[in-house]
Amino acid sequence: MVETFNAMTVKAVCGPCNNGFMNDLEAEARPLLSAMIRGSLALPLAAEATTVIAAWAVKTSLMAQLTGSEPAVFPQVYREFYDTGRPTSECMVWAAAVDxxxxxxxxxxxxxxxxxxxxxxxxxxPPNILSVTIGLGALLLHTIIDPVLANSTWNLLTYTFHGALVPLWPDPHPTTWPPRVLDPVEAWAICQSMPILLS
Known part of the structure; x- marks a missing residue:
C-alpha cells in the first residue's frame, strides 16, 4: 500500500489511547523527529532518544497497517506496545537520512x-510479517514487525547499507545524526527489501 503520509486516517483507536499514551509518545518524539526531518547536522541521540524514535515508528507502522483493507494482525504486538509504550522484541527499526x-x-x-x-x-x-517505510522530509524510517523469524534475519539490512541505515531497535545505543545520506535507489531498495531477503 502506498499512501501520502498525511493522508492516512485511522478510526480504529479508542479515545483514551489516542488522547493518552499515543499522544504522550507524539509529544515525546516531536522535538527529536522535527530536527531529523529538517536534516539537522551533528544531532547527538542518546539511547533513550533512539528508543523514543523507534517507539514512534512502531506506533505509526501499526496505525499504517490499520489503514488498509487487510485485517489487523499481530495482536500480541499491539497489546505489549499498549502495556509498555515501547517496541516489542518482534520489532526492528532503522533510520536513515534521505534527499x-x-x-x-x-x-x-x-x-x-x-x-x-x-x-x-x-x-x-493475513500476513505474518509487516514492513513499513516512512519518509518525512530528510528522514526515512524503516520498520519490520516479525513474530515469525529471528531478528538476525534482518541484520543483513544494516550490513548492506552500512553507514547509512542506523539500527534504532531492538538494540538502542547512542549515535550522532545524520549518517551518510541515502541515494534514491538505496531508499527504494530498503523499502522493497523484505521479499528479496526472504527469497
Missing part, C-alpha cells in the same frame, strides 16, 4: 505471509 522528493512525505506498508519450513501457507491467512 529524495519521492520520500519527502510518503508511507509504504507491505505485508508478507511467510511459511516456516515444513509448513504450508494458507493464502487466506
Amino acid at each position: 529524495d522528493e519521492d520520500w519527502a512525505l510518503r508511507a509504504e506498508c507491505r505485508g508478507m505471509l511467510y511459511a516456516l519450513d515444513g509448513q504450508s501457507a494458507n493464502l487466506d491467512d
Whole structure:
C-alpha cells in the first residue's frame, strides 16, 4: 500500500489511547523527529532518544497497517506496545537520512505471509510479517514487525547499507545524526527489501 503520509486516517483507536499514551509518545518524539526531518547536522541521540524514535515508528507502522483493507494482525504486538509504550522484541527499526522528493512525505506498508519450513501457507491467512517505510522530509524510517523469524534475519539490512541505515531497535545505543545520506535507489531498495531477503 502506498499512501501520502498525511493522508492516512485511522478510526480504529479508542479515545483514551489516542488522547493518552499515543499522544504522550507524539509529544515525546516531536522535538527529536522535527530536527531529523529538517536534516539537522551533528544531532547527538542518546539511547533513550533512539528508543523514543523507534517507539514512534512502531506506533505509526501499526496505525499504517490499520489503514488498509487487510485485517489487523499481530495482536500480541499491539497489546505489549499498549502495556509498555515501547517496541516489542518482534520489532526492528532503522533510520536513515534521505534527499529524495519521492520520500519527502510518503508511507509504504507491505505485508508478507511467510511459511516456516515444513509448513504450508494458507493464502487466506493475513500476513505474518509487516514492513513499513516512512519518509518525512530528510528522514526515512524503516520498520519490520516479525513474530515469525529471528531478528538476525534482518541484520543483513544494516550490513548492506552500512553507514547509512542506523539500527534504532531492538538494540538502542547512542549515535550522532545524520549518517551518510541515502541515494534514491538505496531508499527504494530498503523499502522493497523484505521479499528479496526472504527469497
